[in-house]
Each structure stands twice: as C-alpha cells, then as structure tokens.
Amino acid sequence: MSLCHTVTLTSYPFQLSKFERTLDMVAAAVPVATAPYAAPKSLTCTLGPPWQGLRGSLGSARSLQCPKKERRCTRKAGSCNVTAKFELKPPPYPLNALEPHMSKETLEYHWGKHHRGYVENLNKQIVGTELDGMSLEDVIIVSYNKGDILPFFNNAAQVWNHDFFWESIKPGGGGKPSGDLLELIERDFGSFEKFVGEFKAAASTQFGSGWAWLAYKANRLDVGNAVNPYPSDEDKKLVVVKSPNAVNPLVWDYSPLLTIDVWEHAYYLDFQNRRADYISIFMEKLVSWEAVSSRLEIAKARAVEREREEELRKREREQAKASESEGVEMYVDNNSDDSESE
Numbered sequence: 001m002s003l004c005h006t007v008t009l010t011s012y013p014f015q016l017s018k019f020e021r022t023l024d025m026v027a028a029a030v031p032v033a034t035a036p037y038a039a040p041k042s043l044t045c046t047l048g049p050p051w052q053g054l055r056g057s058l059g060s061a062r063s064l065q066c067p068k069k070e071r072r073c074t075r076k077a078g079s080c081n082v083t084a085k086f087e088l089k090p091p092p093y094p095l096n097a098l099e100p101h102m103s104k105e106t107l108e109y110h111w112g113k114h115h116r117g118y119v120e121n122l123n124k125q126i127v128g129t130e131l132d133g134m135s136l137e138d139v140i141i142v143s144y145n146k147g148d149i150l151p152f153f154n155n156a157a158q159v160w161n162h163d164f165f166w167e168s169i170k171p172g173g174g175g176k177p178s179g180d181l182l183e184l185i186e187r188d189f190g191s192f193e194k195f196v197g198e199f200k201a202a203a204s205t206q207f208g209s210g211w212a213w214l215a216y217k218a219n220r221l222d223v224g225n226a227v228n229p230y231p232s233d234e235d236k237k238l239v240v241v242k243s244p245n246a247v248n249p250l251v252w253d254y255s256p257l258l259t260i261d262v263w264e265h266a267y268y269l270d271f272q273n274r275r276a277d278y279i280s281i282f283m284e285k286l287v288s289w290e291a292v293s294s295r296l297e298i299a300k301a302r303a304v305e306r307e308r309e310e311e312l313r314k315r316e317r318e319q320a321k322a323s324e325s326e327g328v329e330m331y332v333d334n335n336s337d338d339s340e341s342e
C-alpha cells in the first residue's frame, strides 16, 4: 500500500482578517504534519472568489485551501512533505479576442511569457518553504511582511494581479456601469466622469511599473500587515489607489474591484510609450463592468458578513463577562452566609 495520496481541492481561496488568516494557516498546517495515512480522496469545497469572506457560510469547513484549478496539493503522509503547484490560468477569451484594442501579440507576450514566468518562478520559490501549501492569497499576505517584502511576494502577487486583470476586461467592454455600482461611484466620486478622471490619473501617474485599482474599502482599520492608505476614511466606500510593482489592495485588506496593469509589458507592443492612450482604450473599450459589479456585490456581502461575525463575537464576550460577574457574586454571598453562621 502506498503511503502517498493526492488531495485535489476545488475551493477558491478567500480572504480573512489577519487574525483569522493566522488561525487558518496554523490550523491548515497542523493536520498536514500530523495526519495519519488515509485512503486517497478528493474533496470539493464551496466556490467563491478570493475577496469573499466565506468563514461564516463555510462554518468550520477549513482544510487546505486551493484555488480552483490552480493548484494540486500532494501530501506524502510518510515524510509529511507538502508540495503545491500553482497553475497558469488562461484569460477567459481567446488571445485575439480583444483586438484591435489589445493585440494577440500583446497577450502572447503578456500572458504567455510574463504571466507564465511569475507562475513558474513562484512554484520554484515556495517549494519546501513554510508557504508551500498555502493559498495564493495567504502567500501574498504573509510575504508582504509589512512592506518589507519577502522574495515570494512579487511573483505571488503578480500571479494574482494578472488573473484579476484578465478577468477585468472582455471583448466588447467599456461604456458605463449601471445599477448599484454606478450609484456607488456617483456617491463616492461625484460622477462617473470624475471617477474615470481619478482612475486615469492614478494609472498615468504611477511612476514606473505598477497598477491602478478601484477597490471597495471595508477593512478593519488596523490592517496589521500594511499601512492603510486611507486610515481615516469611512468604510464601505469605493476608493481609487495605485500601487508600485506587484503590490495590490489585498495587503490593505481592501476588496479589489477593477485593475489596470501599467507595466510597460502591458501596452508597449500596441502603444509604445503612449500609456495615456492605453489607459483611455482600457476604460472606453475593454473594462468589463459586469465583472466589476459582481465583485462589488461579493465585497458588500463580505462586509455585512464580517459585521455580523464581529457583533456575534462582541455578544459572546459580553456574555462571558456577565457570567464571570455572576460567579464572583455567588462567591461573596457564600462567604457572607458562613460568617453569619459563625
């Protein structure tokens, strides 16, 4: 009987608070190191995107978190080794589908070489490290290390950023959003046009390589692993942020909704040094507002779920405190009775 078995999970990872994440990492690691041999099996977990807070809906379902179709985790029970392999996820359309706004050649290089390189480098880097076996999001959060980034961070974050980028655009995109997304944009930026101006400004003024983002800010103010760029702003609002190199809003505990890659490799074949033209085409012809709207709904639901969980924890603390007080009163009463009987 072989001592090796493969567990392939199809759960998309989810983002938790840093404290919850830490607990999950520890909890996920312990069974790997101590679990006795079990028969080969496959597990399927509830799907959801990375920024979706699923703790409440999943309850105690924890186990090893693996992005859908992105990785295979192999446990060798005898030696307790864990290897993880992140996979190159293709764009959700053919490589020529964005023409004439983004050429097939650009995607062949951008996705086929740059994105692929990040995946391959990450897989090489994390083998045998404490990050081997973590979800992609956990690798990003842990390796950001308060901005003093560890070697794994850049490749892990670039894999996540590019997956997110390809799904932020679509053939026949652009135009204007509608519904809740448009209402929130108008509430938080004044108008759609003002938002576009702010987003374009962030993308064009990011010095060197990096990203611009629309994100839903519903974090806890103490993000722990990073300096919150909007510490005094209210939560549950949309913000535009830009980030250098591979940094993304996950490290601030924000929920990303839209991103544009402003590394030169994203636009140089089609626009040469005209980054502003690339940004305009991105906004007018490529953005998938459907994807952004879906992400917003998930981010809002996540914020509500977090509030519910925090309220629950608060009530539990208050009940525990009340129980302690009752215990003290009973102790005092008993002493009082004793002294009277004497």
Ligand SMILES: [Fe+2]
Binding pocket: 110, 114, 162, 261, 263, 265, 266
């Ligand atoms: Fe890129």
